Amino acid sequence: MTILKIARMGHPVLRTPAKLVEDPKDLEIRRLINDMVETMEDANGAGLAAPQVHIPLRIVMFHVPSERSEEGAVPLTVLMNPVIEPVGDDKNEGIEGCLSLPGMAGKVSRYTSIKYSGLDLDGKPIEREATGFHARVVQHECDHLDGILYPQRMDDLSSFGYVEELQKALKD
Numbered sequence: 001m002t003i004l005k006i007a008r009m010g011h012p013v014l015r016t017p018a019k020l021v022e023d024p025k026d027l028e029i030r031r032l033i034n035d036m037v038e039t040m041e042d043a044n045g046a047g048l049a050a051p052q053v054h055i056p057l058r059i060v061m062f063h064v065p066s067e068r069s070e071e072g073a074v075p076l077t078v079l080m081n082p083v084i085e086p087v088g089d090d091k092n093e094g095i096e097g098c099l100s101l102p103g104m105a106g107k108v109s110r111y112t113s114i115k116y117s118g119l120d121l122d123g124k125p126i127e128r129e130a131t132g133f134h135a136r137v138v139q140h141e142c143d144h145l146d147g148i149l150y151p152q153r154m155d156d157l158s159s160f161g162y163v164e165e166l167q168k169a170l171k172d
């Protein structure tokens with residue numbers, strides 16, 4: 001397995017809509033996913049999308065550790081060709097970061113509750129409902145597939161900044 005280079009905001013691959021995975025069982029796809037898992041773990045990320053490693057395909061992965069979620073942990077999930085549907089109109093705000101904007105964070109409004117579906121690692125259909133941080137991470141990762149980064153979802157850019165500074169400000 002290989003740790004892949006992560007594209008940073010400004011790279012065109014991050015603003016290009018990604019293409020559908022045509023053959024989820026392709027060995028090249030399996031190799032890419034294995035490398036993405038290793039890259040995400042190495043970078044300590046909660047999620048990663050293929051465009052972030054310079055591959056414009058509709059593949060995301062994420063996990064939710066128990067300390068980030070009131071609904072319980074979600075094990076590492078790989079989704080190909082994901083589709084999201086909001087459940088209701090409720091949104092809530094939360095702080096997000098992204099491996100493509102290292103050291104930065106901002107407050108983003110997302111649907112509180114969603115349904116999502118896609119194909120898993122073996123090409124089998126997955127269908128789930130998600131709320132809270134789980135719903136947030138799925139919306140964030142799937143945005144990458146449409147060429148959208150979280151600052152583009154922010155209503156108020158005044159909460160956008162360097163994590164170190166935001167944490168200092170919280171302490172004061």
Ligand code: NI
Pocket residue numbers: 097098099100140141144
């Ligand atoms: Ni991201």
